[in-house]
Amino acid sequence: MSRTERRRNTVLEREPRVQEPRMYRVVLLNDDYTPMDYVVHVLEQYFLKTHAEAVEVMLHIHERGKGLGGIYPYDMAETKVALVTADAQQHQHPLRCIMEKE
Numbered sequence: 001m002s003r004t005e006r007r008r009n010t011v012l013e014r015e016p017r018v019q020e021p022r023m024y025r026v027v028l029l030n031d032d033y034t035p036m037d038y039v040v041h042v043l044e045q046y047f048l049k050t051h052a053e054a055v056e057v058m059l060h061i062h063e064r065g066k067g068l069g070g071i072y073p074y075d076m077a078e079t080k081v082a083l084v085t086a087d088a089q090q091h092q093h094p095l096r097c098i099m100e101k102e
Contacts, residue, residue, distance in 0.1 A: 023102035024077035026069040028084070030061050034093040042095065043069060046084055071102055 026047070028039065036058055043054035047069040061067035072080060077099045088095040 021073040025100045026077050026080045027066050029096040030065045031094050034095040
C-alpha cells in the first residue's frame with residue numbers, strides 16, 4: 001500500500017467531529033424613556049415576533065428589567081444587537097440591546 005493510500009484510508013476511518021456553535025441570548029434592557037410601542041415594533045421587526053408575543057416580551061422587559069429577543073449563533077446575535085442599537089439611535093431612543101452567552 002502506498003503512502004497516499006494509507007493517508008487516504010486513515011482520513012476516511014476517522015469520524016468527522018462537528019461542534020455545535022455556541023449560542024448567545026439577545027436581550028433588551030428596560031429604560032424609563034423608550035416608548036413601549038417602539039419596543040413592540042423592534043421585537044416584531046428584528047426578532048420576528050407576532051404582535052402578541054412582542055407585547056408579552058415588552059411587558060416582561062418593563063416589569064423585570066430585561067427580556068429575551070432570541071437565541072442565536074454569535075454572528076447572528078451580534079448583527080441583531082447592532083441593528084437594534086442603530087435603529088434605536090436613529091429614532092433617538094435609549095433602548096439597549098446586549099448579548100449574553102447561553
